[in-house]
Amino acid sequence: MGRKCLGRRPIRTTNRFGPVIKPCLIIRTMAFTRLTLRQIEAFIAVAEVSSFTAAAARVGLTAQAVSQLVAELEGVLGFRLFDRTTRKVELSSAGRDFLASAETLLRHARAAESAADDVRHRASGVVRIGAPLVLASAVLPVAIRDYAAERPKVVVRIRDVAVDNLVDAVAAGDVDLAIGPDRVTGPQVLAQALFESAWVLWCARDHALARRRGAIRWSDLREVPLVAAGRDHERSVAQMRLSAPEGLRVTPVDVVDNITTAFGIAAQGAAATLAPAYVAVLAKLFGLQMRRVISPETVRTVCLYRPSGRALSPAAEGLAEFLTGRMPTWHAAQQRRRSRAQ
Secondary structure, three states: OEEEEOOOOOEEEEEOOEEEEEOOOEEEEOOHHHOOHHHHHHHHHHHHHOOHHHHHHHHOOOHHHHHHHHHHHHHHHOOOOEEEOOOOEEEOHHHHHHHHHHHHHHHHHHHHHHHHHHHHOOOEEEEEEEEOHHHHHHHHHHHHHHHHHHOOEEEEEEEEOOHHHHHHHHHHOOOOEEEEEOOOOOOOEEEEEEEEEEEEEEEOOOOHHHHOOOOEEHHHHOOOOEEEEHHHHHHHHHHHHHHOOOOOOOOOOEEEOOHHHHHHHHHOOOOEEEEEHHHHHHHHHHOOEEEEEEOOOOEEEEEEEEEOOOOOOHHHHHHHHHHHHHHHHHHHHHHHHHHHHO
16 A cells, blocks of 8 residues: 655645645555455455465465465555464454455455356346237247246347338347348348248138138139238238239238237128238137138248347347247147147
């Protein structure tokens, strides 16, 4: 510990009563750069067992090394930590006062080390993942629940992102990952296919097409009122029209913003809607029936989106790896349930 005086002489100034002399400012400094956790650990070990030899066995060093570490710490602190005799080692008065602070310092250091280890092994952290309504509300929560069982210290926050904005949200860093239907990506975002889902017709139980057995052809939809959910679905239906033979093409009679609105309209029998089969988890809540549309059958690919120009955190990388394995399995299980139901 040292003392510094700012200025070689006392400071002279004046006020309305005359000259005033101020003493120089004294600043106490400590060379904290020479204080190490190893020194703190050695000090606490000696304080707990009152022996350099026993403390050395505890920290895995020689008694001489422990004594040297304590002496170095005393030099940094500027006071003696122990009263030493030939028979015993006891904390000095200053050492007793300093012990609680040393224990707190070591405890926080070990907590920081443990936290760093968790981050390194993908065991902790915060991950933001974006997804459109169906995936965000009915699919991701189940996956996150299972992931939390494996990584309880990882906090996953779901962000509602429209299909049209998925790629931009990842590129801008608004989310770490995104999951949703296939979109065109630029150089800033990578897309990894998770599963394919066929476009199907959803209609009310009492709809004429719901009572038909087997798949439905495009020709069956020419006179059927259809509602599309969002501009993304509208464009997809338009693309399916182009792949269908001329004369068999269909056109939505209405476009709504949310798929739940389309489901609500379809549930009342006012129209039917086309959507990928994976939305079944939500469509069933509206009592809708699913019917395959063939000749041709069109599929939608669901992808995991991640940034290409910046590294993911270990926690985000771990979640991406989990979803890459989990989502295809979830989709296959959904297909088996639908097959049994039919």
